[in-house]
Amino acid sequence: MPKAVILALLKRVASSDLPEILVEVEKGIFKSDLSKLQNEIQETRYSSGQYKCPFCGDDHIVKNGKAKGNQRYLCRNCGKSFSQQTQTPTVYSKKETKVWIDYIECMIKGYSLRRCSEECQINLATSFFWRHKILDALSSFMGAGEVDGLVEADECYLRYSYKGNHSKSKRFKMPRPSRKRGGESVGKRGLSSEQVCIGTALDRTGNILIGMIGTGRAKYDNLKRFFEGRIAPHSILCTDSAHGYGKLATQLDLEHKAIPSGKHMRGIYHIQHINAFHSNFKSFLEKFRGVSTKHLYSYLMWFKWIELFKDEKEILKIQKAYVQSQASYSVISNEAISSREPLFV
Ligand SMILES: [Zn+2]
Numbered sequence: 001m002p003k004a005v006i007l008a009l010l011k012r013v014a015s016s017d018l019p020e021i022l023v024e025v026e027k028g029i030f031k032s033d034l035s036k037l038q039n040e041i042q043e044t045r046y047s048s049g050q051y052k053c054p055f056c057g058d059d060h061i062v063k064n065g066k067a068k069g070n071q072r073y074l075c076r077n078c079g080k081s082f083s084q085q086t087q088t089p090t091v092y093s094k095k096e097t098k099v100w101i102d103y104i105e106c107m108i109k110g111y112s113l114r115r116c117s118e119e120c121q122i123n124l125a126t127s128f129f130w131r132h133k134i135l136d137a138l139s140s141f142m143g144a145g146e147v148d149g150l151v152e153a154d155e156c157y158l159r160y161s162y163k164g165n166h167s168k169s170k171r172f173k174m175p176r177p178s179r180k181r182g183g184e185s186v187g188k189r190g191l192s193s194e195q196v197c198i199g200t201a202l203d204r205t206g207n208i209l210i211g212m213i214g215t216g217r218a219k220y221d222n223l224k225r226f227f228e229g230r231i232a233p234h235s236i237l238c239t240d241s242a243h244g245y246g247k248l249a250t251q252l253d254l255e256h257k258a259i260p261s262g263k264h265m266r267g268i269y270h271i272q273h274i275n276a277f278h279s280n281f282k283s284f285l286e287k288f289r290g291v292s293t294k295h296l297y298s299y300l301m302w303f304k305w306i307e308l309f310k311d312e313k314e315i316l317k318i319q320k321a322y323v324q325s326q327a328s329y330s331v332i333s334n335e336a337i338s339s340r341e342p343l344f345v
Helices: 003-010 015-032 036-047 097-108 113-120 124-142 220-227 245-251 272-286 293-308 314-327 334-338
Strands: 061-067 070-075 081-083 150-159 195-203 208-215 236-240 255-259
Touching (some): 124 334, 195 220, 195 272, 208 293
Antiparallel strands (some): 195 208
């Protein structure tokens, strides 16, 4: 369509629709020159202390010529040669960067694996592996994290899911008949080892802790293993009145504010943010129609990422997710994704 026609049409667009159009224009400009991303990946590696050899971790690195237009580097310590793509999710991919960017955009929009595969014209299995490669890289970029200051903590429970562990597989026996869809949230009543316990904590500056801490009701030992070293000293821990947290606060030398159930407010001490976080988390998971427990950790990290960057414009989210997933030197093979075990803290 000629430019003049589009510009003429733009004048007829309702002003309320303009922001959406602007977003698409910005995305078009961004995708038209992705070469800038290479610098950004390099800078992100510098600033996150990842400018080092992907094989031995040494930072004595020199430039080593170019291959197919890509800068190559040589590690003076181990003598291995590598490029910016080495140990990234895209390293063996034959698809262009633009397809990966489109894929990340689909993920941010919350599309299903099938829709992602259709939009990006890749097959469904590839769509599955790309999602997990990207999530794996983002998890390692974010790391476990730490919360500080006024901290709200609580746990929530999901039904254990064996989705993806095919019953026809010789190596895997279903421990129970497959009746209900797994990965759904469950209440705290009647907990058993069929439930996965997710530990969560937030502070008031936006830091997030989330992880799988065990099966069945949270035990003190699990809570301690999850939270120890990840709540800054002298923080104030706000929780419900469940057992375990009082002892935890004493052990970790934290001030403890237990909020009795039904009483939501005690001035600045409350657990409303963590309650809202849990309900957002449940809506997030529902979109995936049951997540296999062996892949659950990746989805926890994806939810964390979405929450961390929820106030950013979509185009910046796409850019950040791509750059971070490329900057973190993390690559997981398709085989390793398929044979993964649930990752408990
Ligand atoms: Zn090296």
